[in-house]
Amino acid sequence: xxxxxxxxxxxxxxxxxxxxxxxxxxxxxxxxxxxxxxxxxxxxxxxxxxxxxxxxxxxxxxxxxxxxxxxxxxxxxxxxxxxxxxxxxxxxxxxxxxxxxxxxxxxxxxxxxxxxxxxxxxxxxxxxxxxxxxxxxxxxxxxxxxxxxxxxxxxxxxxxxxxxxxxxxxxxxxxxxxxxxxxxxxxxxxxxxxxxxxxxxxxxxxxxxxxxxxxxxxxxxxxxxxxxxxxxxxxxxxxxxxxxxxxxxxxxxxxxxxxxxxxxxxxxxxxxxxxxxxxxxxxxxxxxxxxxxxxxxxxxxxxxxxxxxxxxxxxxxxxxxxxxxxxxxxxxxxxxxxxxxxxxxxxxxxxxxxxxxxxxxxxxxxxxxxxxxxxxxxxxxxxxxxxxxxxxxxxxxxxxxx
Numbered sequence: 001x002x003x004x005x006x007x008x009x010x011x012x013x014x015x016x017x018x019x020x021x022x023x024x025x026x027x028x029x030x031x032x033x034x035x036x037x038x039x040x041x042x043x044x045x046x047x048x049x050x051x052x053x054x055x056x057x058x059x060x061x062x063x064x065x066x067x068x069x070x071x072x073x074x075x076x077x078x079x080x081x082x083x084x085x086x087x088x089x090x091x092x093x094x095x096x097x098x099x100x101x102x103x104x105x106x107x108x109x110x111x112x113x114x115x116x117x118x119x120x121x122x123x124x125x126x127x128x129x130x131x132x133x134x135x136x137x138x139x140x141x142x143x144x145x146x147x148x149x150x151x152x153x154x155x156x157x158x159x160x161x162x163x164x165x166x167x168x169x170x171x172x173x174x175x176x177x178x179x180x181x182x183x184x185x186x187x188x189x190x191x192x193x194x195x196x197x198x199x200x201x202x203x204x205x206x207x208x209x210x211x212x213x214x215x216x217x218x219x220x221x222x223x224x225x226x227x228x229x230x231x232x233x234x235x236x237x238x239x240x241x242x243x244x245x246x247x248x249x250x251x252x253x254x255x256x257x258x259x260x261x262x263x264x265x266x267x268x269x270x271x272x273x274x275x276x277x278x279x280x281x282x283x284x285x286x287x288x289x290x291x292x293x294x295x296x297x298x299x300x301x302x303x304x305x306x307x308x309x310x311x312x313x314x315x316x317x318x319x320x321x322x323x324x325x326x327x328x329x330x331x332x333x334x335x336x337x338x339x340x341x342x343x344x345x346x347x348x349x350x351x352x353x354x355x356x357x358x359x360x361x362x363x364x365x366x367x368x369x370x371x372x373x374x375x376x377x378x379x380x381x382x383x384x385x386x387x388x389x390x391x392x393x394x395x396x397x398x399x400x401x402x
Contacts, residue, residue, distance in 0.1 A: 006024075006086065006087075007083070007086040007088060008022075008029070008090075008091060009022050009078070009091070010385040012092075020034065030052075032052060035049030035050060037062070041065055041066055045061070046061055047059070067127040067130045067131060068130040071135070089144065089389050090139075093147055096177070097148025097150045098117050103146060103148065103151070105145055120230075145385075145393065149181040150179060152182075153176075153223045155224070163175055163176060163229070176226075176229040179226075180216070183381050188204075189384075190377050194375070195324065195375070203323045204217075205312055205324070208329040209332035213308075224318060237274065237300075238274070239274050239275065240274070241269055242272035278290075280294065301338075301341075302341075305338060305341040309345065324373045325373070325375070326377050327377075328378065328379040336361065339365070339374075351372045364376075
């Protein structure tokens with residue numbers, strides 16, 4: 001690394017993993033090192049890392065019972081790496097930001113606020129706070145930036161944010177927030193690069209389909225609606241999350257099975273979705289290999305595609321038409337058969353696929369005869385975090401060739 005150029009560390013903490021990427025900042029952001037700690041709190045916790053070409057360099061077995069200990073092990077390892085002294089800032093993905101509409105430098109006041117709002121996202125915020133505080137304790141002079149996943153959706157009109165429950169709960173912050181905002185921000189920036197500003201300013205549906213899955217309706221580059229709601233459990237069927245449910249189910253299960261609110265929350269977040277329907281796997285790849293001989297797997301795949309198709313139809317109505325459909329996320333980027341099944345029957349909206357290009361995971365997979373441009377864009381939340389850090393702190397001149 002060039003010692004006269006600032007480096008930025010992007011941290012993306014998940015429920016059982018921490019991804020990290022080290023970028024060198026200048027006229028572009030150049031990836032220098034990336035890796036992850038996975039299976040945090042489970043047997044077999046590993047720290048793996050790769051060079052800029054994607055070649056795995058090492059896999060280390062570590063002891064990490066929680067995110068705090070994992071963060072300290074990561075910092076220990078980073079401190080020992082050549083060039084880590086060049087790191088001038090750390091950026092964090094923070095899933096919930098309530099009313100924050102832009103990335104912000106971490107201050108004691110912001111940390112206090114994040115602690116206060118942990119009841120809104122008890123699955124993610126405590127772990128993300130632990131990561132931030134670990135870096136503050138070990139490198140107190142290193143500036144940190146919080147990049148909020150909810151920020152992208154702060155432009156949604158009020159009618160899209162309202163939940164139809166007694167109005168008094170709105171004062172407690174109960175509304176539709178939406179998530180996957182870092183991914184969506186990146187996708188819109190990348191769409192402007194590959195399709196031009198006009199393409200990104202049109203009527204766009206972004207489909208982030210992975211273990212967590214959601215769609216967003218975007219017009220003039222701004223979110224007007226999204227499928228996730230007050231929590232990330234709403235909307236589409238996901239790997240282990242249920243997506244939208246009849247709220248009467250909670251009282252039914254409380255009466256018939258004496259299920260508590262905590263048990264219900266555990267069920268809809270960790271035991272439902274593809275896993276719950278298939279009773280076999282939460283991984284779409286596994287289900288596709290099983291569907292020919294396992295009706296449960298086939299039904300899980302069919303439900304996922306059917307619901308995605310419905311959301312595309314409803315968001316086309318909300319947008320008043322559709323110019324571009326973007327697939328992203330692990331499933332959206334890598335699974336041609338799922339894209340085909342979602343798009344089948346949507347010709348009346350102008351969506352038609354070129355199956356050869358779709359099978360190749362090409363960047364543009366729509367047919368010449370289709371009115372809607374259908375694209376596959378590989379999302380990059382860590383790059384979006386690094387870009388945000390550079391904008392907030394004024395590091396380098398970051399262009400769109402990163």
